Amino acid sequence: MEIILPSGGIFMEEARRQQIALFRFQVIAPLLSVDPGGGRIKSAMEDLASQTWDIPFSSRTTLSRKIIEQWFYAYRRYGLQALYPAVRDDYGHSRAIPDEVAHSIEEMLRARPNLTARVVLDELVAQNLIQPDEIKPATFYRFRKAMGLDKRSPQSKTDRRAFTFDHPNDCWQFDTLYGPQLASPDGSRLPTYLYAILDDATRLICHAQFYPLHRLGQLQDCLKQALLKRGVPKKLYVDNAQLFCSRPLLLSCAELGIQLIHSKPYTPQGRGKVERWFRTVRLQFLSRLDPEALTDLLHLNHLLNAWIEGQYHLAIHRTLGEAPLDKWIRLADSVRPLPAYIDLDRLFFHKTTRLVKKDGTFQLKRKAFDAGVFFIDEKIDVLYDPNDLRRVWVSSPSHPEEVVVYPLDASANRHLPRAQPIEPPSSSYDFKSLDDLRRHMNPDDDPPLCPQTR
Structure with missing residues (x-):
């Protein structure tokens, strides 16, 4: 194709x-x-x-x-x-085949390799992705062959072998776990998600934290905290969830020189170390918690951090024969620190566009921001930290230099003086006498003589 x-x-x-x-x-x-x-x-x-x-x-x-x-x-x-x-x-x-359609075909064939062209094309028509007969079966088969999705091999035993890396930060394993539900003031239960990054060679937890949401911003924040604590890894091993396949994550890894590796779908065995750590979390940490006694997410993360630093990192690891923290310190000379020229905050910024309204405001994440009169009616680029919306950075083609703006404070705006509009110059002239008209028409001429000198 x-x-x-x-x-x-x-x-x-x-x-x-x-x-x-x-x-x-x-x-x-x-x-x-x-x-x-x-x-x-x-x-x-x-x-x-x-x-x-x-x-x-x-x-x-x-x-x-x-x-x-x-x-x-x-x-x-x-x-x-x-x-x-x-x-x-x-x-x-x-x-010949648009991106969205190609992606849908690939997803269907990877899930069910034995689907025929007619079944796949009928499904695409039902999803309103293509028109009937828009894609011919021959085009479909060429695409399937080019993507390597036409191999139908019988089930066989898979060669899976235990592996480990030699030095800290050779490889990090990154995964998520559903955490306990917290009670809210209205009586409902709020879900939590545990994000954790484990160093393969030492089993040290580079960073782990419970978050209220399961989104890209939380994933990036966890990775950012791990980079600040433990330096830059050579490889980052993740699963094939949509969250870990996002372009912003790959872009951040590329800027830092980190190889992003995705495990094969439905094969968690490759991430066995972090999966085993999650089992330890369930048995040794979550089982000891009283969900009713947890006041908020901050309280839960304080308890988690105390358990990791005070117990897990200091206990002898059965496979290693020493504590994770001891092995990290012993081999820490090989750790690559975060480059000084990297602005880590900016590296994980999200970027979007917004149209500034007549009152100089725009909406971002259900919050109003005050861009000011200079950006009224303009389409602006907005850079922001999804986990910290206390300020954002905006720019536009007419104002390319970034400007820091803050959430709208309507009460404060009530006391601010309004900028006065600049009036255009008047095109009329008030001539009070014939001499005024002559001077306006011929400004270089000598003024007329007064009657007494004639």
Whole structure:
């Protein structure tokens, strides 16, 4: 199947260029942790070139070692921006299969590989994703083959072997667990979610915290806290949940040089260490809690932190033969600290656009913000921390420099003086005499003589 970008002028959409750059980073990410020398990097590149890939906006499924080598050294020298594709001028054709439709087909085939073309296409029509006969069965089969989804092999035993990394921050495992429900003032129960990051080599908990929501902002906050505490890992091992497959998470990892690895669907065995830790949490921590005695989420997290730092980190780990904290300290020389030039707060900002209303305000997360009179009727870019909306940063094409704005305080605005509008210059002139008119028409002429001098 030939896949061509849709029309959009000579400039590729930034989102598409970013998607290609992130794909290239995922290809070369395993090379970042390979020790140089002995031809090991070259051998790893050849292994990557022998694999099949789901290449964005392309029907090809393979990559040459030469192109992988170019991406790798470009990233090492110039960072993520070097992986963005150059702007081309040959766009303007429609896709054979749109992105949304292709994604739906892939999801159906991965869940049920034996579906026929007619069943899949009928389902897409029922979901109003395509029109009847818009996609031919032959196009579907070419797509299925290009994506590597046409292999039907009998069930066989899977080779799963226990593994461990040698040094701290070689690999972090990141997962979530449903926590206890907290009582609210109105008598209802509020759910909680435990986010936890475990270091594979030492079993140390880089950060763990209960959150009230199961969303991207909470995931990013947990990762941010772990980076501040324990430095930067080489790999981040997560599952295939939608939350962990988000583009902002991959973009943050690419900026920090972290290889983001997703386990195969329905195979939690690869994340066995963090799953085993969750079992320890249930048996040794949650089982001892009295849900009725928990006052709020802050109280719950204080108890969790006390248990981790005062008991789990100090207890002898049966597999390691020593305490997680002791092993971390013993091998901590290999830990890569957070680079000084990285603004971690800004790295995890979310970005959106808003239209400023006539009163100079805009809405974000059900909260009104006061942008001021300079942005009235303008479409602005908004940068914000989803976990801290005490202030946000805005800019627009007419005001490219970012401005900090705060939530609307309508009561305070009542006491502020209003900016006076600038009146346009008057186009009329009040001539009180004929001499005034002459001076206006000929300002360089000498004034007329008074009657006494004639």
